[in-house]
Structure formats: C-alpha cells, structure tokens
Amino acid sequence: MTEIILATHGLTKTFGALKVSNNISIDLRPGEIHALIGPNGAGKSTLIAQICGTLTPAAGRVELMGKDVTHLSARKRSLAGLGRTFQISALAMEDTVLQNTVLGALGATGNPWFSLRPALKNHALRGVAEQALHRVGLQDVMSTRTAELSHGQRRQLEVAVALTLNPKAFIMDEPMAGLGSEGSKQLTELLDELRVEAPILLVEHDMDAVFALANRISVLVYGKIIATGTVDEIRANREVKEAYLGDEA
Amino acid sequence: MIQETHFNVFILALLVAIPAWAIAVDEPFTVTLMTRAVIFAIAAVGLNIALGLGGLVSLGHAAFFGIGGYAMGILAFHQQTYAPIFEWPFVIEGTKSMPVIWLVAVVASSLAALVIGLLSLRTSGVYFIMITLAFGQMFFFYCIGWSAYGGEDGLSIYVRNGFPGLNTLDPIQFYAICFSILALVLWIVSALAKSSFGLALNAARQVPHRVETAGLNTKRIQLAAFVISGAITGLAGALFADLNRFVSPAMFSWQLSGEIIVFVVIGGVGRLFGPVVGALVFVALEHILGGLSEFWHIYLGLLLLLIVLFSHGGLIGMVCGRKAVHD
Structure with missing residues (x-):
C-alpha cells in the first residue's frame, strides 16, 4: 500500500442548515496531482479552508503524513509541510517580488527574531527565495514591486512563495484563474514537474489543465464527493456529466 | 523628485545647523524649541513602528510617553525630597542620573506596552484604536488621583537630571543628548525595517x-x-519631562496621543524620517502661528487636511515621491 501524504476522513461542516461539506474523505498520494472540481458553490473553498486550518470542521479529521492535524492552526500546518497558494493572490503588494519570496522562506528557514541583519542579505534565505523564483520563471523581475506584476506573474509568484516552504504537499486553489492560454501552459508544465517533489491537491476550473495534469479527479457537488477516479473514469461518469461537465467531456 | 536618503541627510543637517546657528547668535530659546521638536520626533519615530510598519493605529501612545515622564518624575522627586521610594523589603532610592532614569522609563513602558498590546491585539481596526485609547485614559485618570505625586498638579523637579560628564542645564548640551538618542533610534528603526522582523511586520500589515x-x-x-x-x-x-522639569497627567492625555499621530501623518506614515519632519513642522507652526493666534490649531488642521487629501505619504511623499523599494 502506498503511503498517503494528506487525507481527510469524514470532514463535515455546516453553515446553519446548509451542509457545505458532507462527510468528505479524499486523499493525496505521493507523486500525484489530485484535482478537485465542481460547480461554483459546491464547497471547494470551504473544504480547502478546513484542510489548511482556517476553518474548523464540525466533524471529521485531517491527516498529514499520518498525523492528525485537525486541531492545528493554519500556521502550524504550514510548518508541518502544507504549502498553499491562494485563490485570490495573497501577496504584499508594496513589497518586491524577492521580498515576498523571502518572507515565504522565513518561517521554515530563517529566524526573524533578534537580528538587525537585513533579510535580503541573509544568504540562506535569499538562496531559497531565488531558487524558487527561477523555477517559476520570475528571476528577471525579482526587484519589481509586486503591485506592478501582471496577473499571470502574480499567480507564478504565489507558487514560488509556496515552494520556499519546501512542503510535503501542495494545496493550490485555482492557480490558473485568470491566466491566458500561454500562462496556463507554462504553469501546467511547472505543476507537472512539481508533483514529483510533493503531491498537489489542485482546485481548478480550467478543464484543459485538469485533464492534462490530474492523476485522479474528485468531483464535489453540493458538499458531497460524487465521484473519484482517473481522468477517463470521470469523463465517462454520467452523474458527473450531468452535474458539472456537460458537453465539455 | 529628491531621493529620500538625500532628503533625510538634509533634515539631519538642519537638526545640527539650526541649534549651532542659535548658539552663534545667542538664541538659547531656539535651542529649547529644537529640543522639544527632537523629543517629539523620538516619540513619533516610536509610534511609527506600530503605525507605519505594523499598521497598528494606537491612540494610546501617550500612555508610554506619560510612563516615561513619571519614571523621571518619581525617581527625581524622591531624590530631591531624600525619601526612598521603598523601604521594605529593600530600599530603593530616587535618582538624578539620566541613564538610570532612561532605563527605568524604557523597562516600565515596555512592560506596559506588553500588557496593553496583549489585550489590544486581540482586536483590530476601530476596536484596536478604542482599546488603546481606553488604556491611555486609565493612566490619565489614575495620575490625576495619584496625590502622592502631585495628582492633577503634577510634579515639579527643580534641577534637571544629570548625565555623566555633561552639564545638562546648558541647553545645547541637553540638546546634544536628545539629538544623539534620536539618531540612535533612527538607526535602529532603519535596521529593523530591513530585517527579517521588519519584512514580516510589513507583510503582516498587508496580508x-x-x-x-x-x-x-x-x-x-x-x-x-x-x-x-x-x-x-x-x-x-x-526626556520631555527632563526638558520641562515638570510632569503632569497632561502627558497621558489623549490629545497628546493624537498629536503624536499627527506628527507621523504630516511627515509621512511608514517613512523613516516622516515623524522627524512632522515634529519639526508641528513645533515650528506651534511657535510661529501660536504667537499670532490662540487658535493656531485651525491652521494645523488645514495643513493636515491638505496633506491627507493631496499627498500619498505626507510631506516626505510630496518631496521624494513614493517609497522606494530596497533590495
């Protein structure tokens, strides 16, 4: 049996009478991209929030590397190896690309306390940050203010910041959102390489990217996983077609 | 646009040149005014760490200003009355030594900031402003009722406290002490802003x-x-208490908290020299306009309004443009 990196067991969350997460059990195995798809309002973001620790589930567990992390804060989960990218870019817009990336590396690599040394002159931090920026192809805009980046570059920066944590698993919430076809293609290639280092739980609306990348797909509709399977299995699934894919499949 | 570092050097040069000129033409009052500006600048540089870098709008910084003032007042008062502060379980005497007073002021205000911060940081936005204001007011009213140390009337200290090797009663020597402290504090804050801690604090404000x-x-x-x-x-x-040789609950007043914020806003929020420029402008206006009209705050208000409406980043923003990114 392969080791499971990240798993949820019976995650349930209700907002009033609404069950936004209904007994959700999914897992993430080494080397895979597990795509989570579903119509708007299906509860994808709520599920991600519970996995990352910004929302507490009403019932169920989240396990990372076999350890129960359900009651850890988002911060502790990050340190435990959960690398996250945000649906809406969460970057310090006034700071440079490099500063944002160095910040990402601070928690894992550097100690921000008791040092008046400039952060950007810390070779360990800077090394990790620059390497991450090279991987996503942002090495030429390192000293640009983040606010001046294009939307696509910001999405790349999100990935670079997550990389600096050297995570055990990635959670990516719509990394392709708003990217042009060229941008999506680049990011698709990057994610393709990345899965070898750490598996990716990918929430994505871009079906081309999902079908090109995913080893497995889970379909979330009204808070329930209605199907999990390979790309071909999901494409062939009638229920999924009705609920979400429509003619695209 | 002038480069911000050049402008900062210019301000530092002014802080040296004006008192030097005042001594040359025998205008000791100008030195005292400059001392007042420099001390306000130190207070505002302090606030700028929370407000500018951290985005924490504290309307209670007079609490720390006042604690520093009373640290000086109480220690010097006991020294001039020859009555120890405590006799049991061990004797603590008053002191007239500035370095000791500064140490006590820094430790006491840090402890107060730790407690106030722990409670206030559970909230944010308007609630944070209100809670810090409330703490400031608690200190204010406590000191009004603290009759052992003058209550509402405050405490007068007859002779300025001493600093080894200097005659602190000489205005220019006391100015030199205050200016050196400002320079040291600016250096620390500039290093802090670029450090990992500063990077994290700056990002914590944004995201x-x-x-x-x-x-x-x-x-x-x-x-x-x-x-x-x-x-x-x-x-x-x-330092402010030593300048006036007087402390009173007014040092804890919320108006003073507001003024410290005004220094920062006039000069430029989050800019290293913003609070310095703000304090200089404030003291200059207070002196020049205050001589013309009792209602000079109207003009201050007008200036503040213009700066907030038309400049991004205070006077420094007007002169130097947007904050440069450092790498």
Missing part, C-alpha cells in the same frame, strides 16, 4: 494570512513591534 501561511506568528510579531514602539515613546517621555 496577515500570508504571513501565517509562511509559518510565522502574526500576532507575536505585532506584539513585539508594539512593545518596541512603546519603549521608544517612553524614552521620549522621560
């Missing part, structure tokens, strides 16, 4: 959830910033 995702504890970073901020403002309070 707190990102900082948490990086595995850093946002609240703890903000609390540390608040404590450093309070300590610096407390040190300024001790």
